[in-house]
Amino acid sequence: MKLILSVALLALAPAFVLAQDLPKKPVKATAKAAHKPTSSRIQLKTAAKNVAAGIEAAEAALTPAEMAIAERVQVGSVPCEFGTTVTLVADAKYPGYFNVQVKNLKYRMFPVETSTGAIRLEDQKAGAVWLQLGNKSMLMNQKLGQRLADECMSPQQVAVAESLKLHPAQSVLNAPAPLPAQAISQPVLQPEVAAK
Template structure:
């Protein structure tokens, strides 16, 4: 959409330049001074400056509360291999405690912890609609806007060990089924 707007703007600026040149030629009989194309593009970019990402981040990011900081301490960090050869890298933000940079092939999110009633560790990037769920035996990254998983079966070495332990010593069933009457 931005490309289309830029193309339309450049086309309109080009038309305006042609009209100005034609008008100048009619008034003076001489061709109008030519501006290089780069100057025209710069003018377009200066007309609508983007807000500084640093100021946008600081306005949206409040300092973490004690509960969120406690959750952040339990987030597995580093390179986590996932199913189908995918991988996710989770790194803590060095400036803003409690925030994490979560990235992989085709995505990059800035996430923060959110308390849950289940005990699962949850990181969110509300603006992008991304959620990282960390369970005892695996983690996954979901895009809530698209309703799909971006990465699944991601595992830190601690999670791999826990999953192995679950295989060797399965937990008791949550619901007992009595087969004898």
């Protein structure tokens, strides 16, 4: 959707330039005229600014799935290990975007869909990623390949972590559940026996 809107706006840019009223008489070159932009230059600059604003708005628009992810992001100051604090603030001007700060580093992030269901915010320019799981969050810099903050826990995540300590989730490495009695009692025919 963003790409389609951006392409449409770029396609309209030449129309803005062609739609200008060009002066009918040539302008005399004087010292004042050389420093004063003509009306066609002003119109061209205005058209370029409008196209740029349209492209920026198209890039800022989030899909419904991304907005659903943004609604689940936990905002506020989140304490992390080693006394670090990460602050997440929702951007009032652009819904779905977040301002994330840790120490003297600031990021502008937006939600990204994941296959695992984890909440992921990204600042693609800076290479920063905020991952929010049920029991903890972390801030990483993918460009540098390092974690900037780990073991970050909001009050809700602390409650989930405590619950997991009391009732741990079943490991995928545990033995599989036994088959039902019906499946075991029915004989399995071998391919050569079935052919006879």
